[in-house]
Structures are given as structure tokens and as C-alpha cells.
Amino acid sequence: MRILVIEDDARTASYLVRGLGESGHVVDASAEGRDGLAMALEGIYDALIVDRCLPGMDGLSLVRQLRREGMQTPVLMLSALASTQQRVEGLEAGCDDYLAKPYAFVEVLARLEGLLRPRDQQPGKASTLCVGELCLDSAARQVTWMGRTISLAHRETLILEKLMKHCGEVVTRLMLLESAWDYEFDPNDNVIDKHIYRLRRKLDDGFGISLIATIPGAGYCLNVSTNLSEAPAR
Structure with missing residues (x-):
């Protein structure tokens, strides 16, 4: 799978890119909202990981724009903002899943596999x-x-x-x-x-x-x- 990580924190982005790469995925990264949106709109990604708080364009606005453009690429949003209302805002913006920070990488990977698994595919057979x-x-x-x-x-x-x-x-x-x-x-x-x-x-x-x-x-x-x-x- 090819995955785009849109995350402005260099340490977090490096952690995700390294882990996803070691898990067999091809990974690109962007540290800025508008640049990330432009890359996502190329339509070459199987999934996006988007931080909620981004410079240039926040994550919610980025996802809303993607959906307005007709892009249905699965989006996993990561955020330190973890109240019920904030999670709901992410889902209503068009995110497919919302994961609160801090998180374990194994959970990020499991959430991605869940998003990428066809609806008629059994759990454990995502690969x-x-x-x-x-x-x-x-x-x-x-x-x-x-x-x-x-x-x-x-x-x-x-x-x-x-x-x-x-x-x-x-x-x-x-x-x-x-x-x-x-x-x-x-x-x-x-x-x-x-x-x-x-x-x-x-x-x-x-x-x-x-x-x-x-x-x-x-x-x-x-x-x-x-x-x-x-x-x-x-």
C-alpha cells in the first residue's frame, strides 16, 4: 500500500514513516496542510494519516476539501484533542477513523488495516x-x-x-x-x-x-x- 503521512511534528512523522515502511508500505510525508492536500489530490494513495493541527491548513479543513473534491481515500486522523465532541468533529469532517495521541504504533497499523480491508473480507486476512x-x-x-x-x-x-x-x-x-x-x-x-x-x-x-x-x-x-x-x- 502507498500511504501519505501529513504530520508537522518531525519526530512523530519520522516514527510513523519508519514503522510503516518496515511494515511493507510505501510512505510519503508532508509537514504542511496545503502541501499535504495537493499530494493527496494526486489520487495515488491507498490511505492518509492526517494530524488535526497542521500549519497552513488544519487537518479538518484538509479532509473536508478532499471530500468536496470527491476523493474517497480512507483517512485516519491523529490528534491530542480527544474529547467526544472533537472525535465527532473529525468523523463529521469526513475522516474514517480518529485516534487520540499518545498511541502505540501497533494500533495505528491495526486501524489502517481495518480501513483498507474490503467489507467482505474476514478479520486477519487483510493482507x-x-x-x-x-x-x-x-x-x-x-x-x-x-x-x-x-x-x-x-x-x-x-x-x-x-x-x-x-x-x-x-x-x-x-x-x-x-x-x-x-x-x-x-x-x-x-x-x-x-x-x-x-x-x-x-x-x-x-x-x-x-x-x-x-x-x-x-x-x-x-x-x-x-x-x-x-x-x-x-
Whole structure:
């Protein structure tokens, strides 16, 4: 998942960015309300963590503006203001959850997983994504395909997750970069191609066809409905 942390306290922001990164997420951060709003409006984030008291634009105003713009990205608000009325104000502004400071990081992570879990998904399965017989456990960084369990590297996991969420659709190289690297990364021309190559070697080993097709001039497309009946035996 790609998460945006909008927090003006440098120590708190560093704590969240480090913890989320170690948990397998791609994380960007902003220390100012208006800058954070502009980044959020890019529409590339799976979730936002927003401090209530921000310079430039406060967190409540930021979330209200996001919702006016039609953005439905899940928002977890963090605040030292923790009265019932203040929590209600956050929820009424459009936040999906409200967590009072001080907090433990494990609770932040649990709240995020709750926001990101599909409504029909069982608790404890938030990290598992399945498309047909292809199942990805992003927390364990493992994919199960045609009876095999395959270990993936961190970036491979994020790229495959993006492809699976858009199965059957063209996913551009820019979309893959946004899903697996933060703003500070300076990509070279073939970094995506190298990761796709490694993914194909792991997923296609023993089969005569590839799950991930290259769409010339556009990007890549995952197709798990491909007929494997003529593939060689493993």
C-alpha cells in the first residue's frame, strides 16, 4: 500500500514513516496542510494519516476539501484533542477513523488495516489478495499460484499487488513506480522492466506462457484466465 503521512511534528512523522515502511508500505510525508492536500489530490494513495493541527491548513479543513473534491481515500486522523465532541468533529469532517495521541504504533497499523480491508473480507486476512487461483499474501511476501508457494522481494510484492488490483487492465510503468517507490526515489529507465523480469521468472517457471503481458508503448497487463492446458508439465 502507498500511504501519505501529513504530520508537522518531525519526530512523530519520522516514527510513523519508519514503522510503516518496515511494515511493507510505501510512505510519503508532508509537514504542511496545503502541501499535504495537493499530494493527496494526486489520487495515488491507498490511505492518509492526517494530524488535526497542521500549519497552513488544519487537518479538518484538509479532509473536508478532499471530500468536496470527491476523493474517497480512507483517512485516519491523529490528534491530542480527544474529547467526544472533537472525535465527532473529525468523523463529521469526513475522516474514517480518529485516534487520540499518545498511541502505540501497533494500533495505528491495526486501524489502517481495518480501513483498507474490503467489507467482505474476514478479520486477519487483510493482507491477502486473490484473483482466480493467484493469491498474494503481502505481509508474508508470498504468492500462491497453481499449487506453488513462491517467495517475493518487497518491491516484487508491491508491483504484483498493483497488477492484481487491475487484473485484465493495462498498468503503466508510472503506476507501478507510484505503487512501489516513494517521491525521493530517482528511477532509471529500466527499473520496472527488471522487476517484471524477475516476477515472470518466479511465476512462469514450468509453464509455457506468461501471466504478465507487455503492452508495447503502454505498460503491462496481468491475465490469470490464460489457458494453461497446453503448458508443459512441471
